[in-house]
Amino acid sequence: MPMVRITDVRKAYASGLEALKGASLDIHEGEILALLGPNGAGKTTLISTICGITQPTSGTITVGGHDVVTDYRGARSLVGLVPQEINLEPFERVINTVRFSRGLFGKPKDDALLERILRQLSLWDKKDNRIMELSGGMKRRVLIAKALAHEPRVLFLDEPTAGVDVELRRDMWEIVAGLKKAGVTIILTTHYIEEAEAIADRIAVINKGEILLVEEKTALMTRLGQKELRIELHEPVDALPAALADRGLRIEEGGQVLVYTYDTAQERTGIATLIREVSEAGLVLRDLQTRQNSLEDIFVGLVSKQEDAA
Amino acid sequence: MNWQAIRAIYVFEMSRFFRTLLQSFVSPVISTSLYFVVFGAAIGSRIDQVEGVSYGAFIVPGLIMLSVMTQAISNASFGIYFPKFIGTIYELLSAPINFLEIVLGYVGAAATKALFIGIVILGTSALFVDLSIQHPLAMLAFLVLTCLSFALFGFIIGIWAGNFEQLQLIPLLVVTPLVFLGGSFYSISMLPPVWQTISFFNPVVYLVSGFRWSFFGFADVPIGLSLLAIAGFTVLCLAIIWWIFKTGWRIRQ
Ligand SMILES: Nc1ncnc2c1ncn2[C@@H]1O[C@H](COP(=O)(O)OP(=O)(O)OP(=O)(O)O)[C@@H](O)[C@H]1O
Ligand SMILES: [Mg+2]
Numbered sequence: 001m002p003m004v005r006i007t008d009v010r011k012a013y014a015s016g017l018e019a020l021k022g023a024s025l026d027i028h029e030g031e032i033l034a035l036l037g038p039n040g041a042g043k044t045t046l047i048s049t050i051c052g053i054t055q056p057t058s059g060t061i062t063v064g065g066h067d068v069v070t071d072y073r074g075a076r077s078l079v080g081l082v083p084q085e086i087n088l089e090p091f092e093r094v095i096n097t098v099r100f101s102r103g104l105f106g107k108p109k110d111d112a113l114l115e116r117i118l119r120q121l122s123l124w125d126k127k128d129n130r131i132m133e134l135s136g137g138m139k140r141r142v143l144i145a146k147a148l149a150h151e152p153r154v155l156f157l158d159e160p161t162a163g164v165d166v167e168l169r170r171d172m173w174e175i176v177a178g179l180k181k182a183g184v185t186i187i188l189t190t191h192y193i194e195e196a197e198a199i200a201d202r203i204a205v206i207n208k209g210e211i212l213l214v215e216e217k218t219a220l221m222t223r224l225g226q227k228e229l230r231i232e233l234h235e236p237v238d239a240l241p242a243a244l245a246d247r248g249l250r251i252e253e254g255g256q257v258l259v260y261t262y263d264t265a266q267e268r269t270g271i272a273t274l275i276r277e278v279s280e281a282g283l284v285l286r287d288l289q290t291r292q293n294s295l296e297d298i299f300v301g302l303v304s305k306q307e308d309a310a
Numbered sequence: 311m312n313w314q315a316i317r318a319i320y321v322f323e324m325s326r327f328f329r330t331l332l333q334s335f336v337s338p339v340i341s342t343s344l345y346f347v348v349f350g351a352a353i354g355s356r357i358d359q360v361e362g363v364s365y366g367a368f369i370v371p372g373l374i375m376l377s378v379m380t381q382a383i384s385n386a387s388f389g390i391y392f393p394k395f396i397g398t399i400y401e402l403l404s405a406p407i408n409f410l411e412i413v414l415g416y417v418g419a420a421a422t423k424a425l426f427i428g429i430v431i432l433g434t435s436a437l438f439v440d441l442s443i444q445h446p447l448a449m450l451a452f453l454v455l456t457c458l459s460f461a462l463f464g465f466i467i468g469i470w471a472g473n474f475e476q477l478q479l480i481p482l483l484v485v486t487p488l489v490f491l492g493g494s495f496y497s498i499s500m501l502p503p504v505w506q507t508i509s510f511f512n513p514v515v516y517l518v519s520g521f522r523w524s525f526f527g528f529a530d531v532p533i534g535l536s537l538l539a540i541a542g543f544t545v546l547c548l549a550i551i552w553w554i555f556k557t558g559w560r561i562r563q
Contacts, residue, residue: 051404054563
């Protein structure tokens with residue numbers, strides 16, 4: 001049973017705009033999932049429907065097996081949310097807002113725990129300050145402290161590092177890593193692909209309310225660590241010559257192009273041998289190209305493919 | 311029931327009140343004193359007595375009602391409107407709580423604040439005039455019920471309001487006129503007959519009259535009617551709240 005199961009969720013806002021168009025996604029316990037997508041893709045909407053801020057128009061969502069609509073208490077008590085916008089009462093003191101959050105989730109007072117959380121977020125010496133006296137990055141950390149105050153099993157971070165300096169971003173990553181170690185399931189949205197690369201176990205790409213890809217980061221990275229050599233031929237071929245049959249070549253563009261994939265990390269890429277063998281087989285080269293995938297490529301490729309289809 | 315959550319909301323709301331304790335305390339004291347100076351001294355020197363009670367004492371129940379009603383409404387409407395306005399409502403929506411618990415927390419706190427102010431005004435009044443309360447229990451019951459029902463009403467306004475103007479609209483256009491014309495400063499029997507008839511359509515008249523009865527033992531309308539009015543108003547507000555709860559109106563998209 002996945003920690004969060006999203007099944008064919010649609011969300012149409014009152015304006016008629018359909019922000020989610022049948023999204024399905026399983027999130028496993030203890031993993032870090034990065035949700036990537038351009039502005040307006042539906043990331044915040046997806047998170048809001050899971051957390052109870054909006055209701056899905058159709059489809060079901062469960063958290064820890066609890067349906068978020070019919071068994072909202074069971075579901076929501078497992079979930080912590082760090083919203084995208086900095087929503088805090090300016091006149092309130094840090095410690096009070098954090099206590100409030102814990103109480104709202106029905107947890108008894110536990111000042112030792114709150115102290116640990118605030119220390120971990122370097123907010124302890126600011127605990128008696130009013131929110132308006134804090135810097136933007138500190139406010140973001142207060143939001144995290146509030147979300148952690150009730151010891152959630154699943155944490156949603158909606159663009160936690162937007163507008164945050166490099167140092168704080170590293171701090172955030174460390175905090176996220178620490179939470180993962182404690183067994184917390186983490187879903188974060190981000191526009192920074194290198195962020196997803198740095199901390200996520202799996203990566204999901206969403207655009208226009210549809211989830212386009214969900215994949216293990218390592219599998220993605222292997223794809224990324226690979227380079228392609230594209231050999232353009234003078235005359236198209238129907239099939240590979242027998243001499244090249246076991247070289248792992250792919251025929252593309254109606255036989256006009258042979259594609260050779262290789263690992264850049266390897267000592268011998270085999271390119272030299274391959275090119276010799278290609279001409280020995282009687283094929284005439286017209287052009288050579290190499291290209292390296294990046295997560296960005298994959299991302300942009302997916303998004304633009306969807307746009308073409310539309 | 312998530313009692314911890316109700317408590318958390320209540321404590322959080324009350325802390326806003328205690329943070330401005332001086333202001334919360336001083337402003338009713340000053341305004342009550344001013345009312346005594348203006349109405350008690352200026353008008354009182356001409357009216358002298360109403361049904362055997364000095365004019366100064368006569369206006370005390372009305373003064374308390376006036377403040378309690380407006381305070382309960384403004385506290386409760388602001389209390390729930392403010393999170394909507396600054397966006398902290400996300401926390402209420404994503405917490406394992408239901409609408410009833412939200413209502414209990416916010417309305418409970420708003421009613422407590424109003425009650426506190428009512429008691430402060432009662433205390434201040436005792437410095438100016440001789441007060442005896444004939445039916446203390448009834449007095450307390452009226453006071454608490456008024457605090458609660460008007461806090462419920464204020465909560466509904468706060469849920470409904472989409473901006474600050476709307477938040478002020480109903481208190482300004484409906485509540486304040488009704489309260490001022492509700493017999494706080496005069497007995498309905500002092501009015502010309504036409505105005506007496508019109509006054510009986512003003513629900514506030516019933517509340518002030520009943521509350522005054524608990525002090526002095528006389529009233530503009532039978533005490534049973536007053537009880538019916540406050541009970542009816544409370545039930546009406548509860549019904550609207552129930553409907554909001556059922557439909558999720560103006561809360562969840
Ligand atoms: N309350 C709302 N009412 C109507 N439409 C909305 C509402 N909230 C979001 N939308 C629309 O839904 C779509 C998805 O928005 P959403 O906020 O989920 O995007 P996002 O992926 O979080 O984008 P960003 O990266 O900019 O935060 C957008 O077209 C947006 O305009
Ligand atoms: Mg967003």
